[in-house]
Structure formats: structure tokens, C-alpha cells
Amino acid sequence: MHLKNFRNYEDQEVNFRPGLNILQGENGQGKTNILEGIYYLLTGKSYRVHREQELARWGENEFHLYGDFLVRRRKVRLESHYRDKRKIIKINQIPISKLSEYVGTINVVFFSPDDLAMVKGGPAERRRFLDLHIAQHNSKHIQLLNAYNKVMQQKNALLKNPQGGMREQLGLWNEQIVKLGSQIIANRWEFTRLIAQKSQEIYREISSGKEELAMEYLALGKNDLEEALEHFPKVLAEKMPLEIERKMILVGPHRDDILFKLNERSARLYGSQGQQRSIVLSVKLAELEVFLEEKGEYPLLLLDDVLSELDKIRRDYLLEHIRNLEQSIITMTSADQLSNRASLLLKVEKGKIGRID
Numbered sequence: 001m002h003l004k005n006f007r008n009y010e011d012q013e014v015n016f017r018p019g020l021n022i023l024q025g026e027n028g029q030g031k032t033n034i035l036e037g038i039y040y041l042l043t044g045k046s047y048r049v050h051r052e053q054e055l056a057r058w059g060e061n062e063f064h065l066y067g068d069f070l071v072r073r074r075k076v077r078l079e080s081h082y083r084d085k086r087k088i089i090k091i092n093q094i095p096i097s098k099l100s101e102y103v104g105t106i107n108v109v110f111f112s113p114d115d116l117a118m119v120k121g122g123p124a125e126r127r128r129f130l131d132l133h134i135a136q137h138n139s140k141h142i143q144l145l146n147a148y149n150k151v152m153q154q155k156n157a158l159l160k161n162p163q164g165g166m167r168e169q170l171g172l173w174n175e176q177i178v179k180l181g182s183q184i185i186a187n188r189w190e191f192t193r194l195i196a197q198k199s200q201e202i203y204r205e206i207s208s209g210k211e212e213l214a215m216e217y218l219a220l221g222k223n224d225l226e227e228a229l230e231h232f233p234k235v236l237a238e239k240m241p242l243e244i245e246r247k248m249i250l251v252g253p254h255r256d257d258i259l260f261k262l263n264e265r266s267a268r269l270y271g272s273q274g275q276q277r278s279i280v281l282s283v284k285l286a287e288l289e290v291f292l293e294e295k296g297e298y299p300l301l302l303l304d305d306v307l308s309e310l311d312k313i314r315r316d317y318l319l320e321h322i323r324n325l326e327q328s329i330i331t332m333t334s335a336d337q338l339s340n341r342a343s344l345l346l347k348v349e350k351g352k353i354g355r356i357d
Helices: 031-043 113-120 123-137 140-160 166-206 225-246 273-295 312-322
Strands: 002-006 009-013 019-024 062-071 074-083 086-091 094-096 108-111 213-218 257-262 300-304 327-332 344-349 352-355
Touching: 002 031, 009 031, 019 031, 031 062, 031 074, 031 108, 031 123, 031 300, 031 327, 108 273, 113 123, 113 273, 123 140, 123 166, 123 257, 123 273, 140 166, 166 213, 166 225, 166 273, 166 312, 213 273, 257 273, 273 312
Parallel strands: 019 327, 019 344, 108 300, 300 327
Antiparallel strands: 002 009, 002 062, 062 074, 074 086, 086 094, 213 257, 344 352
16 A cells, blocks of 8 residues: 555555464554545545545645555555645556546445444435445445435525526426436345344343344335335425425435334433444444355454444454454554454554554
């Protein structure tokens, strides 16, 4: 992995090994920045910021990332170069024009303490989680989201600036919203179903069978796929007068949500911090298993200082799963507990990475 002018790294190369790789260092030294660089290189997006310029080293207006990966015994080089407010991505030195043709080349699961927002935060956090990971399984999902967002922008512009024949025009946009939105809903529904089944089993083990986790995708407020899709065009037509009055879009998968329940109660409202962490851990480990089933191998696992957030039971459970992975990269302030398990131990200090023997 090579980082140039990315975050606090001026020009840094780091070589990882199969198995467990540990990045050790005090807070603020650049450990998380390495994981962010890997994640950005694989997905084309940062999980921390929305603007690429914020990823550039202080005083610079560009950054460059590239990495060599081994997937199904085939070497792949990914490259991402941001310059002059423009991003260039390449696979094996060939420029790629569409992110949908790039994402999923190398699969990744990222886990950090901030992921607690998946349970505690708003619906946007949960939709983002779904869409990012569906895109790694199904590249067409990105195209769907882009097309849907363009239709939404057009409909929103019409609502903000009313004109003659408005209801007819809204009806045409609604047809597109139903067509594209139904596919988005179906994709999210299916992925949620896969994750829900596996995370339920994992959570049951973590809680020693004392608690039951349920995970439901709510489309248009419905927890049944066929009912939601049948309801979609009807509710759009019903809400049209209200949308015109409020000048905003009120119906569509951009307002959907995931409901996490523990023993039939909302985990967001009633779950303790420990229970919510267990949910996130269960979902992340379930993701690994879904990747294994669908892709034939585990994804790269990135863990950002999560072990300090987990109690011994959850920590041991996570570490037991890590043993099965081809490669994982963990950041820690102290690696004393895991140094004997690590295939590589690196020290990070002031944007420099060095080997710990």
C-alpha cells in the first residue's frame, strides 16, 4: 500500500502480511488514516468525510493512493489519484470511468467504534451501510442509486418551482421513482435478509442464548416486500397534494430504515450500550460470512480500535473469527495482548510507519 499526500502521510509505503496485522501507536499519529486510505482505495469513498479535498495532506491539493492485492490467486493493482477537484481511478493501470465497474474488485468490511451509529443514529446511517455493502456484491446498485438520485433532483426542482401541467409532470417523475426505487428496495431487502439470518445466529451465541436479535428492512413503512412494492405507486399518488404543498418529496426508498429489535423491543430506544455494540459486532461478522458464501473467500477486514470498546466475551468472540480470515488489519494503542497472535506488528508515529521486531 502506498499513500502520497494523504491525510498526514507525505510519502509512505507499507507492506502487509497474510493473517493479523497490527498498527500500534498513540492517538492522533495516523493509524486510522491508513485504514481510511485502504477503504477509500477499495470503495472510492471515505467513511469519515464527504469531500475529497479534506483527505489531502495539509497544504496540498492532491493525493495519490495505490495498492497491490491478491484476489483468487490473481494480483490486482488499484490506483486512485485526486487532483484539481477530479478523481482518477484505475485497475491494473487501466482508467475506469464508472465507480460501479471499480467497487467490488477487492471486497472489504470496516469496523470502528463509530459504527454504533448504525444502531443509535438516524435512518440515513443505516441506509448508507446497506448501500455501501450491496455495491460490493452488486455493481449495478450504484448505477441504480445514481439514476434514482437524478430523478429525485428533477422532481425536487419541479416542486420548488411550480409550473403549468405540474401534476402531469410529477406523475411522469413518479413512474421513474417507482421503477428505480422498487429495484433499490428489492436489493436492500434481500441483503438485509441475508445479514439478518446470520447476525441473529451470531448474536445468540454472544448473548449465550439469553437474547434474540431481529433485523427488519422497513420499505415505505412496510415490513413485507410484496406489500411495499404494491403500495409504492398508490402512496406516491396519495401524497402528491401534500408534496406540492410542502414542496418536498415525502415518499421513496430515500426515507426507508432498518429496525433492530432485541426480544421484540427497539434496540435503538431500549438497548444498552453493550447490547448495541453486540448488534454491530454481529452484523459485521455476518457480513464476512455473506461475502464468503457469495464470493468464495473472505473480504479484507479493517478494525479501527474496536477491541478497547468490547468486553472480554465479545473481544474473544471477535478474535476467534479473525483467525479464519486471510487478512485483517487492526489499529491499537497497545498490542501487548495480541502481539503473540500477530503476523506483523507495525508502529505508527507522526505519519511514519516502522516495523516492531
